[in-house]
Amino acid sequence: MKQVFEITDKNIIKEVLDRAEFGTLALCENSKPYSLPINFVEIDKEIYFHGSFSGRKANILKKNNFASFSVVEPCAFIPSYFSSNEGLACPATQFFKSVIIEGVIEFVENKKQKINALTKLMQKLQPEGNYKSLSENEYKKIIDATCVYKLIPSSIRAKFKFGQHLTKERFDMIIKHLEQRGSKIDRKTIEMMKRFRDEI
Amino acid sequence: MKQVFEITDKNIIKEVLDRAEFGTLALCENSKPYSLPINFVEIDKEIYFHGSFSGRKANILKKNNFASFSVVEPCAFIPSYFSSNEGLACPATQFFKSVIIEGVIEFVENKKQKINALTKLMQKLQPEGNYKSLSENEYKKIIDATCVYKLIPSSIRAKFKFGQHLTKERFDMIIKHLEQRGSKIDRKTIEMMKRFRDEI
Secondary structure, three states: OOOOOOOOOHHHHHHHHHHHOOOEEEEEEEEEEEEEEEEEEOOOOOOOOOOOOOHHHHHHHOOEEEEEEEEEEEEEEEEEHHHOOOOOOOOOEEEEEEEEEEEEEEEOOOOOHHHHHHHHHHHHHHHOOOOOOOOHHHHHHHHOEEEEEEEEEEEEEEEEEOOOOOHHHHHHHHHHHHHHHOOHHHHHHHHHHHHOOOOO | OOOOOEEEEHHHHHHHHEEEEEEEEEEEOOEEEEEEEEEEEEEOOOEEEEOOOOOOOHHHHHHEEEEEEEEEEEEEEEOOHHHHOOOOOOOOOEEEEEEEEEEEEEEEHHHHHHHHHHHHHHHHOOOOOOOOOOOOOOHHHHOOOOOOEEEEEEEEEEEOOOOOOOOOOHHHHHHHHHHOOOOOOHHHHHHHHHHHHHHO
16 A cells, blocks of 8 residues: 555656755665765666775675665755644654665676766766766776766655645645745745645 | 864764754664664764654664664765866765764663653754643653654764865865855855865
C-alpha cells in the first residue's frame, strides 16, 4: 500500500535529484556507519560521484559496497500554531522532500564512462559552461587520477511531506499562515502543498 | 596534524549544529547502511531526536546502536572560471561547512530528560514559543508514546571548505567573482572565506 507521503512518480523523483547540489552517502565499515556529503549527478537512474583512490570512502568500498544515499530538499518549518488553536507543541513539523536510494557502488573503470560522468556533473553544477571539454587530452592525467563511482539502486524511496494527511481545515489554516509569513520558501511550500494534495 | 579544512573550535561547530534544521542519520543493519534525515537538537554535546517506538530506525537501533550523523551547511558553488583563467573544469567546487559525528545512540527512558529534550527541540525550531509547556499534564500520553534518542559522540569532525588551500591570487579572484554574482549565499560565502582564511 502506498503511504500517505510516498511519491512513486519517477519524473518527480528525478526533479529532486537534478535540483540537489549534494546528497549524503552512508556506508558500513565493520558494522559501523560512515556518512559524508557528496556532490553527485543522476545519469540513467544511477548516481555518479567522484573522489580519490585512497581515503576512507574508497577503502571501505573495497570491502563493503552497500550504500544508502539521501537527498533532502528542506521546505518551510510549520510552527505548531499554524495548524492548531489548541496551543499544544505537537503539530510543529517541517515540510520536506526526501529521496533515499539504497544499492551497491561500483568503481567506474571505463574511461569514456568516466569522462561522461564528469561531463554530466559539470553540466549539472556549472550549466553556463565556460570550460574546455572533458574529452580533451589536457585532462588525461587528472581523469586517470580521479576515482569515479556509480551507485546502482536496488530501491528508491521518496517521501514528500506537505500536509497531505491533514484535514481540509488544518491544511487551509497552514496555507493562510504561510501566505502571511510570505518568505520565498513559504511561497514554494504552498505551491508544493497544493500540487501534492491533488495527487492523493 | 590539522588538515587544511579541519575546524576544531567547539563553539564554531556548535554554531553549525544550532543553525541546522536537520541532519542525516546513518545506521548499519546487517552490514548494510540505512540513512534518513532527522530534525535534531544539540544539548551538552549530545544530539537528541525523536521518533516512534516501532519502525525501521528503532528496530535497527535495538540490534546495532552505532551511528554516523552528518550536518551540512552548503555555501556558494564556485565555477571553475572563478579561480582560474586556464579554462579547465577541474577547479569547479562547492564551498560548505560539514560536521560529522560518530558515536552510539541510546534510548532516553527518563521522563524529565525526554521532556527536556523535546522542550529544547521546540526552542530551537519554534523560538517564538506560542505553545503550552511540554511539562504540562496534557502531554503525558503523547510523551510516553514518543521515543526520544540521544547520540553520544565518540568523534566529531568538522570540515569547512572556503578556499583556505588556495594561493592569494586565486582566493582574491574568487572573492571578486562572488562579489559580482552577489547573491545572498555569495555574500555569506565571502564572509566565511575571510573568517576562515584568517584562522590558518
